[in-house]
Amino acid sequence: MNILLELKHLKPFSIPARLVICKGLLIVIALILLRAIVSPFLAIDSSEKKEFYESTAPDLLPRIRRDKFLEVPQIIWGLNNQKIAFARACLTARFLNRSLLMPSLSASLFYKEVDLLQPINFDKVFDFNKFNARCHGFVRLAQYSEVSNRTEPFKLQKGTGRRWTADRDLDQLQQSIGSNADDSEVIEIVGKNPFLWPDHWPVKDYAKIFDCLVLVPEIETEVVNVISKIREAGQRARHEAGSSHSKQRRDSSTNPPVPYVAVHMRIEKDWMIHCKKWEQRSKSHEICSSKEEIIHKVSQITDLHRPVVVYLAVADSLLEDDSITSGWRVGMVAYEKKKLGVTDVYDRQPYLIKSAIDFEVCSRADVFVGNSFSTFSNLVVLSRTERLYNLGKASSCGENIGLSSYAYNVMGGDGGPQRWMTDMSDGSLQRLSYGTNNVSCH
Template identity: 90%
Template sequence: MNIILELNHLKQVSLPTRPVVCKGLFIVIALIVLRAIVSPFLAVNPSEKEGFYDPTADLLPGIRRGKFIEVPQIIWGLNNQKIAFARACLTARFLNRSLLMPSLSASLFYKEVDLLRPITFDKVFDFTKFNARCQGFVRLARYSEVSNQTKPFKLQKGTGRRWTADKDLDQLQQYRRSKADDSEVIEIVGKNPFLWPDHWPVKDYAKIFDCLVLVTEIETEVVKVISKIREAGQRARHEAGSSHSKQRRDSSTNPPVPYVAVHMRIEKDWMIHCKKWEQRSKSHEICSSKEEIIHKVSQITDLHRPVVVYLAVADSLLEDDSITSGWRVGMVAYEKKKLGVTDIYDRQPYLIKSAIDFEVCSRTDVFVGNSFSTFSNLVVLSRTERLYNLGKASSCGENIGLSSYAYNVMGDDGGPQRWMTDMSDTSLQRLSYGTNNVSCH
């Protein structure tokens, strides 16, 4: 009897709450329906995912948003600047900090530092896409993120032969745990701090280089140059009576015509430098004349002739203006002037010119370069990274696409040596200073 009375009492108490419960249930159902309707419109298109960067997303544990590394203006050639930038990123990563967006150098002066024409990173490479592609690995920050609550701690980097890689790493480990870590900004100072000894494996550099995407304005120029090269290839095939007939020359129905890019190091300054290099190292596989390069390239077996050969060369330092002559039958050589793209290059500073040529070489079907050139080494590194992403760890044997060769090293077949970067290398030493120990895996 007591139980029945208690149940009746509970019913009387719960009755007034029923309208509230029903109302709450109705709201939940309405939210679920609304989400089902709206979600498709809010979803990110898979084609738009590249470059999508969530600035509020969690970073790799340890990389702090409120702690920064600052480096001075980065100088020298494009690829030395890319290496220096990557080294700065990896140093910031080691110290669990974000790298403040550095200035690059638009012009090329080795000693006149006041003439280096600084250019901010985001005038060359896409800031947002870099952080999107490298999210969780390294992070770039803008100076507007700094609160200036504490004075920057100045970290002096050593230079010279006595400043070894071990000493440099010991310094970084020391300041990682010292009171300097309390500072909001650690400022790297010293003479040419981009010459820090190397501590990072090649694969880490490759990761950062892969995050570097040209801004739209420069990318547009790259596309124009490559289009001109492929158009020249269409003409060469048509004139040779190839299978591309008049009815099939429309690029919208045919695959793009392949081209070869050759990084032709025969400029006066390079020849003086490499001859001295050969004497010191007692090697004969550093320099190559125009005739030697032409002979080596003509030995490549995976070229389907006729083929356009684009010659990437520093025109202003070139004394031989006949580089497009003397090529074998079926190999049509073009440089900037003959291709009709000098206007694209002439209106750009040095750094942008180099960036355009780098992409033209990186995206070619076959690349041929010099294994003692930093430019050639980083092009091959880029192409090797793409092959690895495709699951291909070797380019030996038959052509697998994205082939690269070193024309200064003799291959087993008498032609240039097939070339892939050793992605297991623990140092960038061989890429920065060159080697004739290259292979196809």
């Protein structure tokens, strides 16, 4: 209205000038109408925005088909081999533009007696809905109830052994797109040990999927319980070291949780036999480490403020040495499950859940120290590196930046363990799956 009033007091314009003014008025009116239409959506809070975008997912994400599925065999072996196999299945489904039917994991650990494997549903370990929410637009899990059984599954035979190379595997997947297999509602992967599939996918894709794996609330509660016990032990150590009682009773907002170190202590008898043979074949001396070597290396870490609690993640049932908590340097108080008083938490769980709890305890530690030839240690460091990258930190060299990780089997420049971050630019998971002593803080 103000514009119109001002126009009445203007001197007469030529016809071209009047046309320009009219066009300007139309633009202003159009902008006002556009704001009125858009403003309701701008007012939506973050949770409502999430629901809005997810509700339109089928239209926004045409590549991830909801009416085409990939099915894989039961996933077996250790926790981290199962996580790798699951991620490969997700990425294979993504390559084929399909949803992955929720696979069955293995709660027990048998290497050869496959008939003795105890299956466990994926959603008994990891949160199904949170996985799809966090991986929205990247990969998608589906329930078997979504399958209409319109056609017979197309069986896709996966090869094994040395002849089945990564190139052959990728060529098979490429040929499946646009073929008869693509017409089937379900492509069923047939083959032995899917965790041995040749690798096509970069590390960052694996990291994305691992980041989407959230433990179900029941297991998360157990993780929190174990970490609380570790931090309580740290409070006691500080108090016994002379910290004033008043400081210990401060409000948690001014007194942050006591930090702890998690050490993946690979000294079990099966590991020592395996790694000694590995060292002989590779002519390397940076794979195995004794208890004394690990203690010495960990004590050299400069960003530890003592007293500090050291949590030892170890397969207790395979230990021949039950004195792993002794021999540590002054100011380093070592705890394992029994000494910490959490054996009941682990004893009531199957193998897979025990490993999942230990993995999270290590992953969330203030400092983690592991073996660079261990898949468990590698995936813990990958998880921590992903978190550092999300914080905008692409290097852990120099001063302590938090979430520090070290490889105790590799000598660092200062005589202690080598600082360790995952190379997120790596084109395959080869080094993480099979180990390497070529680690750095990038």
